[in-house]
Amino acid sequence: DGGITQSPKYLFRKEGQNVTLSCEQNLNHDAMYWYRQDPGQGLRLIYYSQIVNDFQKGDIAEGYSVSREKKESFPLTVTSAQKNPTAFYLCASSTQGAGNTIYFGEGSWLTVV
């Protein structure tokens, strides 16, 4: 089935650790995105990539890093510099044409312990 796969679904991180969230899509989409959602809040853009080997910072990129070595994959690393990482992380992808729908993965819950 075509779609966006995020893993792991649940992740616990100790303070000072880096963790990487995986996002894979088999929709042949050029653009991929990472968002963060805090409880009861909207989504905020962390990073996005419009093409392989290129990505741009979103509104809250500090403490995060990404790579886009393959079209299908856009992993997000939450570094120790991110002081409040506990949140729900959503990956999304889309084509770049007009009228494109942006599809979301099932999300990853990250908790700092």
Place this chain on the structure above:
Amino acid sequence: ELKVEQNPLFLSMQEGKNYTIYCNYSTTSDRLYWYRQDPGKSLESLFVLLSNGAVKQEGRLMASLDTKARLSTLHITAAVHDLSATYFCASQAGGADGLTFGKGTHLIIQP
């Protein structure tokens, strides 16, 4: 900087009633999106609105876009309990830029 404001942020209504959620955005935008989110779940795409005057309907939900007023609405007709969820609007400045989301409208529909 693109900003998106939704209102109301919380809405409790009875089954069978009609209501409208409003979404204002601050700058010229290519397109407007509506999503639904159930508790603990991801976002489900409802509508993508591309041009001034666009109107789309799916079941009891109808979305419209007025680019001159920078306003989109999501109208609920004869609400049913299954429509209880959080509804987000989001705007995209252009191309494959990221979406800017409103804070969401938490909708509870009571029997």
